[in-house]
Amino acid sequence: MTQRYDLAVIGSGPGGYRAAVRAALRGLSVALVERGDWGGCCLNRGCVPKKDWHHTARLLTAQDRFADRGLRGRLEPDLEAAWRHQHAVVQRVRESYQNYLRQLKVTAMEGHARFTGPHTLAVTGGAAGPCTLEAHHILIATGGEPHVPAPFHPLPGRVLTTDLLFEQPPPPGRRVAVIGSGVVATEMAFILAALGREVVWLARSPMLRRQGFSRPARKALEEALGATGVRLHSGRRFESVDTAGDGVTLTLDGDERITVDWVCLGTGRRPHTAGLDLERAGVETDAAGFVRREGLRTGAGHILAIGDVANPWMTANHALAEAGAAVDRILDGGTHAPDPLQVPVVVYSALELARLGLDEDAAEDAGLEPAVGFAAFATSPCALGQDEPRGFVRLVGDLDRGTLLGGEIVGAQAGELIHLLSLAPDADTALAWIARGRYNHPARAEEVLNAAETLGAKWGLGQAVWGSLPGDGEAVDEQ
Ligand SMILES: Cc1cc2nc3c(=O)[nH]c(=O)nc-3n(C[C@H](O)[C@H](O)[C@H](O)COP(=O)(O)OP(=O)(O)OC[C@H]3O[C@@H](n4cnc5c(N)ncnc54)[C@H](O)[C@@H]3O)c2cc1C
Numbered sequence: 484m485t486q487r488y489d490l491a492v493i494g495s496g497p498g499g500y501r502a503a504v505r506a507a508l509r510g511l512s513v514a515l516v517e518r519g520d521w522g523g524c525c526l527n528r529g530c531v532p533k534k535d536w537h538h539t540a541r542l543l544t545a546q547d548r549f550a551d552r553g554l555r556g557r558l559e560p561d562l563e564a565a566w567r568h569q570h571a572v573v574q575r576v577r578e579s580y581q582n583y584l585r586q587l588k589v590t591a592m593e594g595h596a597r598f599t600g601p602h603t604l605a606v607t608g609g610a611a612g613p614c615t616l617e618a619h620h621i622l623i624a625t626g627g628e629p630h631v632p633a634p635f636h637p638l639p640g641r642v643l644t645t646d647l648l649f650e651q652p653p654p655p656g657r658r659v660a661v662i663g664s665g666v667v668a669t670e671m672a673f674i675l676a677a678l679g680r681e682v683v684w685l686a687r688s689p690m691l692r693r694q695g696f697s698r699p700a701r702k703a704l705e706e707a708l709g710a711t712g713v714r715l716h717s718g719r720r721f722e723s724v725d726t727a728g729d730g731v732t733l734t735l736d737g738d739e740r741i742t743v744d745w746v747c748l749g750t751g752r753r754p755h756t757a758g759l760d761l762e763r764a765g766v767e768t769d770a771a772g773f774v775r776r777e778g779l780r781t782g783a784g785h786i787l788a789i790g791d792v793a794n795p796w797m798t799a800n801h802a803l804a805e806a807g808a809a810v811d812r813i814l815d816g817g818t819h820a821p822d823p824l825q826v827p828v829v830v831y832s833a834l835e836l837a838r839l840g841l842d843e844d845a846a847e848d849a850g851l852e853p854a855v856g857f858a859a860f861a862t863s864p865c866a867l868g869q870d871e872p873r874g875f876v877r878l879v880g881d882l883d884r885g886t887l888l889g890g891e892i893v894g895a896q897a898g899e900l901i902h903l904l905s906l907a908p909d910a911d912t913a914l915a916w917i918a919r920g921r922y923n924h925p926a927r928a929e930e931v932l933n934a935a936e937t938l939g940a941k942w943g944l945g946q947a948v949w950g951s952l953p954g955d956g957e958a959v960d961e962q
């Protein structure tokens with residue numbers, strides 16, 4: 484029997500789940516199809532378990548400063564217990580997602596979805612048996628899967644993608660090689676070292692090259708990582724990987740051999756479109772496998788694509804930003820996608836790094852006149868009281884127009900503080916919004932205000948920072 488909906492969503496990761504929720508809240512009838520674990524990569528094998536472990540890692544590394552605070556004793560890491568902790572958190576979140584879908588009357592269907600025509604999907608393999616969905620609008624949110632380059636082959640217990648790492652309790656053995664120089668490797672090298680593993684980090688290229696962090700931010704992170712005992716070998720290529728003996732022996736260029744107990748791969752992810760039969764709906768992919776789209780719409784206008792399957796940034800933050808926009812586009816008929824540069828990117832490693840917009844190098848490359856308003860946590864009463872004085876806030880203003888081009892926050896809670904930058908209604912008024920906010924004291928957020936005021940005082944952007952905002956009228960601000 485054919486079931487009919489306003490919207491059918493394929494994939495329940497952050498993109499698909501958020502879109503289904505938003506669409507139901509806005510009055511659409513919605514079916515959400517998932518063939519694996521509800522919540523996708525982010526909840527089950529990505530952001531959520533990783534952030535759980537990062538918190539444990541931070542607790543462990545903070546203990547170096549405990550004695551000065553009058554706290555005695557040592558904390559001992561237990562990776563197996565940490566694995567069980569994230570697993571329990573993931574299960575609780577998954578249940579709450581499923582409950583919310585039920586409350587909103589979203590039809591949650593288990594099974595593999597594939598197109599049988601522009602408006603129809605066949606769903607197979609679920610416990611409820613096969614069915615056909617027909618929908619006015621269809622959203623592809625099928626995410627991605629780990630990329631495993633030669634000479635590596637995934638091997639449970641020995642050569643682990645992060646999917647394998649979070650699916651099964653961690654393998655025994657203390658010696659771990661982390662491979663890659665992207666976000667996964669930068670995060671996992673720190674986390675596994677803090678959780679008691681001897682980490683050798685093998686990176687082919689410089690750390691976090693793709694994510695647009697400034698040189699000062701990357702330098703601060705390198706220093707912080709250096710203090711964790713991670714052994715970094717950069718610029719190395721792999722000749723072979725031998726898993727025949729007890730451990731894993733990696734042969735690098737120059738015939739150097741490194742033997743570890745297991746390997747954690749951070750070698751990228753690829754968009755997942757296999758088995759969707761996209762051609763039956765007139766949807767195309769590009770050379771890298773991402774769904775082709777204009778704005779958020781594919782070549783078939785009523786079919787939209789969001790998240791890892793379509794956006795090379797491949798972060799949950801981008802999937803979430805696109806999910807809300809996709810539902811808005813379904814309702815307003817437009818194509819417009821959120822500017823990917825204005826979506827925050829956050830890295831959870833030995834330091835937290837968060838950014839959005841342009842750094843000053845990128846701004847100069849774009850022919851703009853950037854100036855940096857800087858504030859360090861080193862003098863923040865809150866940061867000093869927390870023994871967390873590392874890091875800073877850098878706001879990049881445009882000297883010509885007074886707009887906020889971008890911002891970067893390095894240090895504890897950077898992933899929370901970045902919202903002060905992402906919530907401003909537009910780049911033109913962002914500095915003024917930051918400057919007139921009411922701040923809690925003492926708080927790390929005050930350094931965002933200090934950085935904005937530095938742009939006003941030091942770089943002549945006083946009008947942009949302290950001037951009036953549209954709609955102020957005659958009202959006098961009581962500050
Ligand atoms: C270790 C790790 C840590 C990460 N940490 C962060 C972080 O801290 N912050 C951040 O922003 N991002 C993070 N990411 C990235 C983030 O997980 C992804 O960007 C995000 O999950 C993408 O969401 P999505 O909705 O596009 O797809 P996914 O989460 O991949 O979900 C897609 C879903 O679609 C389902 N599906 C696929 N095909 C079909 C089909 N034919 N029928 C039915 N269902 C189908 C899949 O089973 C899957 O559940 C991390 C990634 C990894 C690997």
Ligand SMILES: NC(=O)c1ccc[n+]([C@@H]2O[C@H](COP(=O)([O-])OP(=O)(O)OC[C@H]3O[C@@H](n4cnc5c(N)ncnc54)[C@H](O)[C@@H]3O)[C@@H](O)[C@H]2O)c1
Binds near residue numbers: 830
């Ligand atoms: N906090 C976050 O937002 C977060 C956290 C983790 C992952 N993610 C997302 O998940 C995706 C996957 O992350 P990732 O770090 O695996 O991917 P990535 O694309 O950022 O980095 C992949 C790395 O693998 C290396 N690599 C590829 N082939 C190699 C080879 N043959 N030998 C040696 N090195 C090789 C590349 O040089 C690169 O450094 C990314 O798109 C990332 O945005 C986001």
